[in-house]
Amino acid sequence: MKRINENQINVVELVSMLSEHKIMLYPTDTVAGIGCVGTDQIAVEKVFNIKRRSTNKPVSYAFSSFEMISHYAYVPDEVMRIKHLFPGGITLILRRKPSAPLLFGLDLDTIGVRIPDVPWLIEVIRVLNKPIVTTSANLSGDKPILELGEFSGDIISELDILIEWDRNLGGQSSTVISLVDEVKVLREGLVDGRLLLDLLTDNS
Numbered sequence: 262m263k264r265i266n267e268n269q270i271n272v273v274e275l276v277s278m279l280s281e282h283k284i285m286l287y288p289t290d291t292v293a294g295i296g297c298v299g300t301d302q303i304a305v306e307k308v309f310n311i312k313r314r315s316t317n318k319p320v321s322y323a324f325s326s327f328e329m330i331s332h333y334a335y336v337p338d339e340v341m342r343i344k345h346l347f348p349g350g351i352t353l354i355l356r357r358k359p360s361a362p363l364l365f366g367l368d369l370d371t372i373g374v375r376i377p378d379v380p381w382l383i384e385v386i387r388v389l390n391k392p393i394v395t396t397s398a399n400l401s402g403d404k405p406i407l408e409l410g411e412f413s414g415d416i417i418s419e420l421d422i423l424i425e426w427d428r429n430l431g432g433q434s435s436t437v438i439s440l441v442d443e444v445k446v447l448r449e450g451l452v453d454g455r456l457l458l459d460l461l462t463d464n465s
Contacts, residue, residue, distance in 0.1 A: 262417070267426045270381045276388050278422055284308060285422035286398050286412070290378035291350050291431045291451055292405035293398040293412075295420075296323070300391050305365035308394055311419045314401040320366040321352050321373030322392035325383045330374050333361040333392070337440050342460045348378040350431060350451030354439035366394060371441055397434065405434055 263278065267288060279285065282304045284297050295311060297304035299322050309316055324330045327344065334355035343351070357372040364372070375395055377383070386393055397405045398416065406412060407430045409423075417423070436450035436457065444461045446454035 262420055262423055264423045264425055267381070267424050267428075270385075270424070272381065272384050272388055275385055275422070279304075279385070279389065279393075282307070283421035284311065284419070285424060286416070286420050287382065287422075287424040288379070288426040288428070288430055289382070289395065290348070291433060291435050292407060293430065294395050295398040295416075296393045296395055298389060298391050299364045299366070299394050300362060302365045305394060307419070308396065309366065311416060312396065312399070312401050314396075316366075318401070319371075319373065320394050320396040321375055322364065322367075323375045323377050323382060323386060323395040324392050325386040326376065329386070329390075329392070330355075330376075332358075333364070334358060334372050334374060339444075339461050340440065342463065343457060346452060346457075348376040348383065350378070350433065350435040351375070351457070352435040352437045352448075354437065354441055354447065356441050362391075364392070371439075373437070375435060407432055 279298050282301055284307050286295055295308055297308055330336060334357050352373050352375050354371055354373050399406050431451050433451040436452040436454050437448040438457050439445045439447055
């Protein structure tokens with residue numbers, strides 16, 4: 262397993278490794294995550310296996326910008342009302358475009374998207390020009406993990422890349438809000454769900 266300090270990341274090197282079906286454990290602006298290239302079926306299947314996660318439960322994806330998201334999903338106009346909160350701890354559930362590049366680990370019609378407040382990760386995604394799977398780095402059903410010392414040997418042994426960190430993570434998962442059919446908070450998290458609802462449904 263390749264261990265890399267978060268403060269010493271070589272973006273080109275990391276992009277090269279991820280392009281070879283590699284799985285990384287990395288710090289986000291919320292909790293620790295497990296990720297890979299979202300268009301890489303081999304790697305995405307590995308992530309599901311590592312997490313012991315049912316393939317009926319889709320994963321979300323981290324993007325570098327709303328422009329990039331717009332290639333994969335319909336972005337409603339009202340999202341511009343909360344654009345100032347990005348990058349940040351919000352996951353949007355949007356309707357996926359039929360013409361979108363193929364992604365693995367999601368259902369047919371919708372996609373969960375994030376722009377994490379992690380500059381090096383945004384740069385990696387920008388250089389890849391492909392989204393990264395962003396799912397909490399724990400066994401499915403367990404609580405999210407914040408410290409490197411909390412990881413079980415089972416997870417660590419199955420990783421290819423470990424991005425080490427020495428900062429405090431946010432501790433809360435992202436707030437998940439759906440904009441499919443109706444605006445609805447699906448999970449309270451780092452950003453206040455009521456604030457998001459108020460901004461997204463403001464008709465004034």
